[in-house]
């Protein structure tokens with residue numbers, strides 16, 4: 457394998473460790489394996505330049521290797537300053553994929569890395585959070601003419617893209633991979649649900665049993681997280697702004713209340729809303745001494761950290777990923793992972809088995825964009841249902857699970873209206 461010439465990683469000597477961890481993750485990615493085998497033969501992305509802004513994890517590396525096997529020229533950068541696995545970034549460079557990502561990089565470096573990934577004048581973008589697409593539409597407009605399409609991995613990114621489209625600013629077709637059933641039903645619910653608890657446990661080593669845990673947001677991520685916390689014996693409190701979601705949480709057996717009330721009784725707070733200042737100054741004022749606060753939503757805006765910093769008389773890092781804020785009245789509040797997505801900051805993000813489906817969607821969407829070059833309307837598209845079904849079918853097959861098929865009689869019945877009681 458030829459080492460990439462351009463890159464910015466923490467330490468290239470970490471490559472061997474990264475390579476082994478990438479190999480380990482691949483064991484749990486049977487769908488990716490099937491797709492890679494086909495792509496290696498058919499080369500559907502031959503000569504296509506792809507710039508990817510993704511969490512640089514072992515699973516992303518496996519997606520990268522699949523796209524490379526398909527003939528693409530791929531450059532990667534981080535989609536979050538704290539989510540990069542430095543050994544994986546080094547291994548990607550050794551695999552010949554130019555990578556620009558260093559765990560803990562500052563905001564300037566983060567955006568420099570996005571610009572570096574765009575330097576190759578991409579035909580396709582793969583984004584997680586829409587920062588790369590935003591830079592393209594603002595600082596690098598001259599590159600837009602090369603784009604045939606792109607994909608978006610997460611809820612927050614899809615919301616941003618839809619807002620761009622609504623404002624008449626979107627300039628090339630984007631596909632909302634997050635909204636595929638084989639993505640958010642599994643990745644957001646089971647993947648983030650599990651890995652968020654993993655991140656908080658690794659950062660703090662807290663016992664979950666008996667704790668009052670406040671989950672802010674009962675969307676796909678919130679549902680997965682709350683259910684797992686219940687399994688650990690936590691007393692789960694949910695906060696919401698949508699009545700139907702609030703009702704669902706009540707019927708699932710959680711306490712539901714406004715954050716102002718939850719703030720007074722919670723031991724651990726986890727935001728997963730994709731919204732801003734969900735935990736704000738007034739809530740910090742009400743919290744118990746020792747409360748732990750963290751976020752697993754895409755951006756670090758869900759907790760009003762500047763307000764917390766202003767309220768503090770002193771701060772210190774008491775252990776890795778745990779920052780203590782001492783307040784005037786003597787209370788201490790603990791913020792984890794700088795308010796960045798805790799599952800990737802303090803742990804390894806989602807398990808490979810679930811990313812297998814999200815990244816199978818991504819790989820097949822890349823192929824779809826190339827096949828439909830010039831034919832896709834400039835808007836935010838859903839993932840074609842055939843891709844969703846194919847990914848689910850392949851995953852079931854890999855798991856050794858078979859399901860029934862409709863009989864001819866059933867097909868006819870389900871398409872008819874005449875037959876009643």
Ligand SMILES: NC(=O)c1ccc[n+]([C@@H]2O[C@H](COP(=O)([O-])OP(=O)(O)OC[C@H]3O[C@@H](n4cnc5c(N)ncnc54)[C@H](O)[C@@H]3O)[C@@H](O)[C@H]2O)c1
Pocket residue numbers: 610611612613640643644648672673674675676677678695696697698701728729730731734752753754755797798799800805806
């Ligand atoms: N950490 C990760 O690896 C990871 C993985 C997937 C998604 N995400 C991110 O997690 C966030 C949530 O994703 P999702 O798929 O669950 O989205 P979702 O839209 O399904 O759910 C978000 C929920 O938050 C609620 N909400 C909004 N503002 C609120 C407020 N002020 N208080 C309480 N609730 C509020 C909404 O009503 C909604 O029900 C997004 O930012 C997404 O990008 C992170």
